[in-house]
Amino acid sequence: MTSVFDLILRRLVQGHPDQLLALLFGAQTPSFIRVADSSLPQSERRADAVLVVEAHGVRFAVDVELQAQADPHFAERLLDYTVRIHRREKLPVLPVAIYLVPEAEGTPPPYGFECAGMRVLTFDFQVIRLWEVDYRQPALQAATALLPLSVLESNAGxxxxxxxxxxxxxxxxxxxxERLDLLVVLGTLASRRFGQDRLSRHLRHIMIDSPFWDELRAQERARTEVHERVETLLIFANARGIPQPPDAEARLSQLDASALKALVTKALTTPDTAATELRALLTAPKH
Structure with a gap:
């Protein structure tokens, strides 16, 4: 299922392609020519944004793909998009991955494989990590459409x-x-980073009327439930004398909501079984 954050970022970059280039290229921003069709030939897939630009007399396409969650097949999908865009536009293609949060980042480029002892394919792509972007850069300060992204900067409070x-x-x-659109994006990303209580009254009012609000509230409730179940299991582990490694909370948080609920239920109904399973989870070697 497409994440709400994928949707709002896609909406942002497609609505302000010229300002998006400042994020990708900084002071060396190429000239924006046009937005290309994001549908891909002979495929039901659609790219997040395809921009045709020109720099130093050379015209090329930029394929921008946004990632708000982990995808083990992302690099091969990006390769597929790049080839399809190249064949349709008859232009060189610069593939760019924009990662919203650290957990969305997969294996770093280049992607490739060997066969029969020979390197058959090496596919490289540019990476933008939104939490590493310095929004004090003059080119980004002037790009109003990128302001909502600034709340994702790692050192921003x-x-x-x-x-x-x-x-x-x-x-x-x-x-x-446009102003309302950007405020909705700001409210959505700020809620994800800092929680809904940090929004101003005006921003909360705007968000309540947005199509993303119900999903955001559902995700907030899910995060709260996971946190409460993890805390319950850690208390149970302490009562049972189960050793807790420094990353005990992180290990349990990696379980999905249904697995956590089942383990909490066992702690109440069959505590010996729950203790055995919990001990295995917390003492298993890290890979």
Missing amino acids: PERIAWAESRIQQAPSLSSE
Whole structure:
């Protein structure tokens, strides 16, 4: 299922392709020519954004793919997109992966394989990690559409929400519809990073009317339930004298909600069985 965060970021980059280039290239931004069709030939798939640009007299396509969650097949999918776009546009293609959060990042490039002792394929692509981007860069300061992304910067605190909201509200170049669109993106990303309680009253009011609010609240409830079940299991482990490694909470948090619920239920109904399973989880060697 497509993540709500994939959807809002796709909406952002498709609505402001010229400003997206500042994020990808910084001060060496190529000239924006046009947005290309994001549907892929002979495929039911669709790229997140395909931009045709020009730099130093050379025209090429940029395939931008957004990742908000881990995908073990991402690199091979990006390779497939790159080849299809190249064949349709008859242009060189620069593939770019934009990772929203660290857990979305997979195996670093290049992707490739060997066969019969020969390197058959090496496929490289550019990587943008949104938590590493410095939004103090002049090119990004001027890109109003990128302001919502600034809340994902690793060293940004909750005060960044108010700063970005104020900048968006005061930007004279935005239409009312564009301003509302960016505030929805800001509210969605800020809720993910800092929680809904950190939003201003005005931003919360905007978010309640957005199509993403119900899904955000459901995800917030799910995160709370996972945290509560993990805490219950750690208390149970302590009572049973089960050794807890430093990463005990992280290990349990990797279980899905149904597995955690089942283990908590066993702790209440068949505690000896639960203790055996929990001990195995917490003492298993890390791979």
